[in-house]
Amino acid sequence: MSAQFRKLYRSMKIVLYIVGSLVALALVAILIVSFMLGSIVKKAVNHAGPQITQTSVVLENAKISPFSGKGTLKGLTVGNPAGWTTPRAFYLGEISIDIEPGSITKDTIVINSIIINEPEITFETKITTSNLQDLLKNIQKSSESSGSTSPQPQPSGGDTKPAEPGKEVKLEVKSFRLEKAKVIVAGGGTSVPVEIPAIVMENLGTREGGLTPEQLATAVIKEISVQVGQYAGKKAVEKGLLDKAGKELNKLLK
Numbered sequence: 001m002s003a004q005f006r007k008l009y010r011s012m013k014i015v016l017y018i019v020g021s022l023v024a025l026a027l028v029a030i031l032i033v034s035f036m037l038g039s040i041v042k043k044a045v046n047h048a049g050p051q052i053t054q055t056s057v058v059l060e061n062a063k064i065s066p067f068s069g070k071g072t073l074k075g076l077t078v079g080n081p082a083g084w085t086t087p088r089a090f091y092l093g094e095i096s097i098d099i100e101p102g103s104i105t106k107d108t109i110v111i112n113s114i115i116i117n118e119p120e121i122t123f124e125t126k127i128t129t130s131n132l133q134d135l136l137k138n139i140q141k142s143s144e145s146s147g148s149t150s151p152q153p154q155p156s157g158g159d160t161k162p163a164e165p166g167k168e169v170k171l172e173v174k175s176f177r178l179e180k181a182k183v184i185v186a187g188g189g190t191s192v193p194v195e196i197p198a199i200v201m202e203n204l205g206t207r208e209g210g211l212t213p214e215q216l217a218t219a220v221i222k223e224i225s226v227q228v229g230q231y232a233g234k235k236a237v238e239k240g241l242l243d244k245a246g247k248e249l250n251k252l253l254k
């Protein structure tokens with residue numbers, strides 16, 4: 001082996017080492033960024049959720065790729081408003097989400113699709129109202145009181161300059177789908193299962209240029225409440241879960 005060839009061989013090895021190290025660092029960076037984005041989403045849901053619904057909201061885990069925008073949210077539990085006996089209104093085991101990657105850092109985040117498969121929904125009724133309707137009222141009150149801007153962090157240390165008001169991040173959902181829901185109708189100490197068809201909503205916030213989290217939650221919960229109420233109310237009457245199922249109930253479920 002000539003001296004020139006040995007030098008070329010050593011140079012190639014050095015280049016390969018450098019390339020390998022860069023690839024390894026890139027992979028580590030991807031994993032860190034992916035973990036951080038999922039962690040940010042989890043913290044945001046667990047922090048903002050209770051403020052929006054005025055109930056307990058817990059998201060167990062979130063994994064979203066900052067590059068493809070696709071990911072899953074797992075173990076989302078939404079508790080019932082005060083005054084209801086069942087422990088929760090919703091349990092969403094897994095939510096598949098597809099975000100437009102380029103919109104993540106913009107004022108309006110575009111979500112291509114949200115798919116919720118086999119959610120567990122509890123519909124508890126007291127003739128003139130239900131837990132889902134009370135939950136919707138809480139969200140609407142939160143939307144009215146939150147205003148159009150989000151609170152900004154206060155300056156720390158000796159900096160006394162007031163923070164500039166910022167725009168609240170808005171959401172646009174091109175496709176929302178809830179399918180194979182497991183609905184439990186509860187009332188009078190009894191509960192029965194009910195099947196409902198898939199709930200599909202499209203272009204949420206498209207015409208408005210995006211919706212606030214409260215507005216989006218209101219639109220989704222309202223549609224779910226109507227759909228569940230129509231089927232669950234009929235089942236409640238059939239099974240005798242209601243002591244009184246007259247005109248008031250019929251008006252409620254229309």
